[in-house]
Amino acid sequence: MASGNLVRGLAGVALLAGALTGQRFAGFFAQELIAEAAILGIFTLSLDFLATCGLVSLGHAGLLGVGAYLFAGLTVLSGLPPAFALAAAIAGGALAAFVVGLFAIRAQGAFFIMVTLALAEMFYAFVFRNRAFNGADGMGGIPRLDLSRIGVDLNDPQAFSLAAICVCAAVWLLLELVCASPFGRALDAIRQNPHRVAALGGRVYLYRLAAFTSSGALAALAGALKVQHTNFLSPDLVSWFVSGDVLIATVIGGLGTLVGGPLGAAILVFLKDALSSNVGHWYLFLGAVFAFVALAMPRGVVGFLLAFFARRSPPAGNTGDAP
Amino acid sequence: MIALETRALVKSFGAIAVTQSVSLAFEAGSRTALIGPNGAGKTTYFNLLAGNLRPDSGAVLLEGRDVTKLDATSRARIGVSRSFQRNNLFPELTVRENLALACALRAGKTTRFWRPMRGLKDVAGEAAEVAAQVGLTDVLDTPARAMSYGSQRQLEVALALALKPRVLLLDEPTSGMSPQETALMRGLIGRLPRALTIVIIEHDMDIVLDFADHIVVLDYGKVLDQGAPAAIRASQVVRERYLGEGGARL
Ligand SMILES: Nc1ncnc2c1ncn2[C@@H]1O[C@H](COP(=O)(O)OP(=O)(O)OP(=O)(O)O)[C@@H](O)[C@H]1O
Ligand SMILES: [Mg+2]
Numbered sequence: 001m002a003s004g005n006l007v008r009g010l011a012g013v014a015l016l017a018g019a020l021t022g023q024r025f026a027g028f029f030a031q032e033l034i035a036e037a038a039i040l041g042i043f044t045l046s047l048d049f050l051a052t053c054g055l056v057s058l059g060h061a062g063l064l065g066v067g068a069y070l071f072a073g074l075t076v077l078s079g080l081p082p083a084f085a086l087a088a089a090i091a092g093g094a095l096a097a098f099v100v101g102l103f104a105i106r107a108q109g110a111f112f113i114m115v116t117l118a119l120a121e122m123f124y125a126f127v128f129r130n131r132a133f134n135g136a137d138g139m140g141g142i143p144r145l146d147l148s149r150i151g152v153d154l155n156d157p158q159a160f161s162l163a164a165i166c167v168c169a170a171v172w173l174l175l176e177l178v179c180a181s182p183f184g185r186a187l188d189a190i191r192q193n194p195h196r197v198a199a200l201g202g203r204v205y206l207y208r209l210a211a212f213t214s215s216g217a218l219a220a221l222a223g224a225l226k227v228q229h230t231n232f233l234s235p236d237l238v239s240w241f242v243s244g245d246v247l248i249a250t251v252i253g254g255l256g257t258l259v260g261g262p263l264g265a266a267i268l269v270f271l272k273d274a275l276s277s278n279v280g281h282w283y284l285f286l287g288a289v290f291a292f293v294a295l296a297m298p299r300g301v302v303g304f305l306l307a308f309f310a311r312r313s314p315p316a317g318n319t320g321d322a323p
Numbered sequence: 324m325i326a327l328e329t330r331a332l333v334k335s336f337g338a339i340a341v342t343q344s345v346s347l348a349f350e351a352g353s354r355t356a357l358i359g360p361n362g363a364g365k366t367t368y369f370n371l372l373a374g375n376l377r378p379d380s381g382a383v384l385l386e387g388r389d390v391t392k393l394d395a396t397s398r399a400r401i402g403v404s405r406s407f408q409r410n411n412l413f414p415e416l417t418v419r420e421n422l423a424l425a426c427a428l429r430a431g432k433t434t435r436f437w438r439p440m441r442g443l444k445d446v447a448g449e450a451a452e453v454a455a456q457v458g459l460t461d462v463l464d465t466p467a468r469a470m471s472y473g474s475q476r477q478l479e480v481a482l483a484l485a486l487k488p489r490v491l492l493l494d495e496p497t498s499g500m501s502p503q504e505t506a507l508m509r510g511l512i513g514r515l516p517r518a519l520t521i522v523i524i525e526h527d528m529d530i531v532l533d534f535a536d537h538i539v540v541l542d543y544g545k546v547l548d549q550g551a552p553a554a555i556r557a558s559q560v561v562r563e564r565y566l567g568e569g570g571a572r573l
Binding site for chain 2: 113161177178180181182183184185188189191195196197198200201202203204207
């Protein structure tokens with residue numbers, strides 16, 4: 001456990017160092033990829049935090065979409081300041097997840113997966129036809145946060161990618177702290193054995209609702225950053241593919257490891273880019289690569305590292321106790 | 324004072340009547356053994372007591388208060404704690420973490436999402452105390468899934484104890500244990516505080532006769548007989564119906 005935390009911490013520091021170094025020297029196009037990966041990284045953290053209490057969502061793009069549409073709507077359509085829109089987007093994501101969670105969490109497992117998927121698809125169908133947001137064509141001209149007061153111009157790609165990395169790192173750190181707290185340990189216990197938590201007097205439903213609400217806030221944060229990054233909003237953001245991508249990135253990196261998500265996001269974004277510009281039928285290749293990773297490392301890259309180091313250094317006090 | 328009571332409790336699964344109008348009262352501080360053949364409905368009765376199942380009719384009273392409508396979580400919070408017939412642990416957590424979690428849940432500290440769990444010194448102290456009580460001090464840092472079956476069984480009981488209950492329900496704590504492990508468990512439950520009201524389901528008649536001051540015999544969902552150990556031992560109907568083949572052990 002303790003050595004596991006060390007491995008995950010080191011992986012996080014290494015990833016952050018790599019991202020900052022890359023961001024320092026990268027050209028324009030690579031900056032875009034770094035920002036994309038960092039934002040997807042925030043999104044994976046939102047999904048992985050939910051997985052801490054044993055819930056998997058197949059419609060997480062819906063919550064990303066709530067943040068994206070709220071931010072775009074409040075800035076472009078209502079002319080409100082981006083800082084306010086960002087706060088409102090996060091609050092809106094939390095509220096949406098809370099309301100959905102109220103009934104979706106009651107029944108768990110497959111039902112939760114189906115409900116989240118169905119609701120995201122309904123949201124997609126809704127924005128696809130919605131006039132105010134230009135329906136399927138999407139909407140451009142979405143502004144970025146104005147940080148000129150502290151001397152940062154987020155319209156500069158390098159400044160934006162740095163900001164995205166910082167937000168992703170901050171979210172990671174925050175979730176690490178929450179997961180180590182009594183609340184986080186209760187969520188982990190619920191993942192392992194919800195029935196025993198209930199028998200010990202823990203209100204499993206409320207813990208899960210709190211986790212899903214927080215997850216919604218973080219997904220919406222990712223959505224609000226994503227539309228600032230591309231300056232563009234379209235229903236594609238809410239599509240099934242986006243929910244699939246975030247799940248793939250999290251699983252590749254290591255579900256339930258937190259740091260694995262952003263790592264998987266980086267792998268996914270850069271691999272997609274490398275393959276799509278050099279290989280025909282690149283999606284097929286991508287699928288093959290992921291199938292290989294899933295077979296070689298069923299618990300993702302970070303899960304693989306954790307198992308590797310756990311085998312090399314068994315924790316003290318865990319030897320020869322069985323009579 | 325009566326700690327726990329059931330009145331005309333009825334539960335059926337489809338056509339099978341598993342609990343048939345069971346009325347029992349458990350005195351505070353009493354130690355009752357619930358015995359009966361496999362499938363008699365002992366675990367089902369526990370599920371009704373602890374709130375894991377809702378009865379079709381009848382009532383459950385905790386210290387005179389009707390708790391029939393409360394779920395298992397609520398009953399755990401007001402002092403009814405149970406161990407399970409099949410181990411029901413947190414497999415990836417160490418003994419220390421398993422118990423600390425239970426203590427933190429009882430103390431209502433698991434809503435804190437700042438500061439690490441490790442910082443809860445009082446909870447850590449309580450967890451260590453419970454571990455000592457059941458003899459798990461040596462394996463505090465062993466993950467539950469890596470322990471021997473007997474130690475897992477001890478942890479199963481320890482989790483129930485960690486809630487500091489007023490009523491403790493133990494469902495076959497020695498099932499599947501080796502003779503040595505059984506002896507250990509026997510010592511453990513023998514040392515439990517006298518103030519605790521305990522109901523135990525147990526097949527080992529040595530333990531039952533040694534531990535219980537009251538025995539209830541359940542058969543096909545009905546109370547066949549109940550009384551002091553000596554009376555049950557002598558009971559004609561129990562000998563005929565339940566102890567027929569196993570009666571040699573008495
Ligand atoms: N959830 C359920 N659904 C349907 N039938 C059940 C359920 N739980 C128990 N039963 C049935 O009820 C009867 C009593 O089961 P129970 O587990 O209460 O017996 P028991 O006395 O604890 O037996 P054992 O000594 O084997 O543990 C059995 O016939 C069992 O198959
Ligand atoms: Mg049973």
